[in-house]
Amino acid sequence: MAGAGALASCGQAPSAAAPAEPLPVEIVRVGAAGASDAVVRGVGSIAWQRESDLSFRVPGIMTALSVDIGDKVRVGQPVAMLDATDAAARLRQANADVERAERVVTRQAALAETGAVARAQYQDAQTILAQARAARDAASFDSRSTRLVSPVSGVVLARSAQAGEVVSPGQAIIRVADEASPLLIRVPLPDREAARIRPGAEARVTIDALPGAPLAGRVRRIGRQADARTGTVMVEIALARRAGLESGMIGTAEIAISSTGAEALVPIPAEALIEARDGHGTVFLLDPKTSQARKRTVRFAGFSGEDALVAGLPAGAALITSGAGYALDGQSVRVAASGAGQQAAIR
Structure with a gap:
């Protein structure tokens, strides 16, 4: 009791908890969507759309x-x-078989009228004639072939x-x-790159064997299935005609990323993406006024190398990279002085 009274007599309230230290993070600046390097590049071969092996x-x-x-x-x-010798002989044999079957049918028809032969026997003769004519048609086709x-x-x-x-x-x-x-260039692209383009996207194709300006082209078709061995998707680009352009030439294609405006994709470091599901993901941006982390939902379109492809980030925003996995919405953060990402810009 005495001890309790002594404590009470001090009249001192319990000390408040010390404020949490800001979370150290690193940031990069989000670049403008649709920048000049927003293209997919690949190497392919020139071919006519319709090329056929004849046999x-x-x-x-x-x-x-x-x-x-x-x-x-x-x-x-x-x-x-x-050499048509064999085919011609088979055709002559087939013609002879038809002539013989026709004579039998004619004779059987007369006998069937008088009842000298059974009706079924006459019908069998008609069937043999039909078979002979079918064999003659096949022999004729082989001869023409x-x-x-x-x-x-x-x-x-x-x-x-x-x-x-x-x-x-x-x-x-x-x-x-x-x-x-039309002349095409068929370009195999990694599936993650093919996912960034759309039919109708503009392309520029450089042919090493042809000097001068690149050829203008437009994406005509994108494969629906990746090659099981290489993981690539075939993309067809229709090309403008040019003298000297031949099937089999090798060219380098630069295909513009087709999305624009609010839906334009930008690459961000994969470590900045906290979670991704059903085409959407979560990142944290730095609020420069409050020095707090702010959660933001973005559209997620897949990965390209070490980058994640997202849409919905404003150009110039400060994107938290290192430390994003530990951040909470509204948490105070501190940009690490040693963070090389402070000066980096996302392409």
Whole structure:
């Protein structure tokens, strides 16, 4: 009791807790969306949109090949021939079978009228005739297939066989390009890069073999599936025509990121992204007036290297990087004097 009275007599209130130390953080400045380097780059090869390997559908000895690399061809033009001896013999045999079956049907029809043969026997003869005609149609088709014709008007890109060779069904003989189709550059891009572009985006393509200004292009198609081995998605860019531009040339494409305005993507250090789910993520910005961390929700579009791609950040904002994982909304923070990120700017 005496001790308690002594404490009470002091009349001293318990001391208040000391204020928490500001959280040390590092920051970078958010750059303007749609800056000049907001492009996706890739290397690809030039090709016509419609290029076809021509082949025979029947086997045989190729007796003639009338075109070579670089030759112009027109639609319907014969370009190669097989020895048709065997096909012609089968067609003659099929024609003879049809003639014999027709005679049998004629004879059976007369006998069936008088009841000399059963009706079913006459119907069997009709079936045999139908089969013979079908076999003749197939033999006729095989005979016509000994001649290879071009399905398009264009140019021969490659030749894979020589006259005198025995060729198999489906074996490529020549490759032709339809010059009425557009010229494309097909660029394999990492899936995270392909996700940043949209059909219709503008592109600039530099061809090492062609001096002068880059070619203008526009994204025509973006693949819907990444290659299982490389993880790349094929992007097709339609190109403006230029003299000397040929299939097989190699070019470097710069494709503009298509999003603009409030939806424009900017890369930020991945460590600044606290969480990401269902296309959205969370970051912390530094409020310069109160020196407090402020939580902000952004649209998240994936990763590019060591950066996260987000939209919804104002240009010039102070983005907290190091220390963001420990910050709370409204918490006082202190920019570390040694933080190299203070002077960094996000591209």
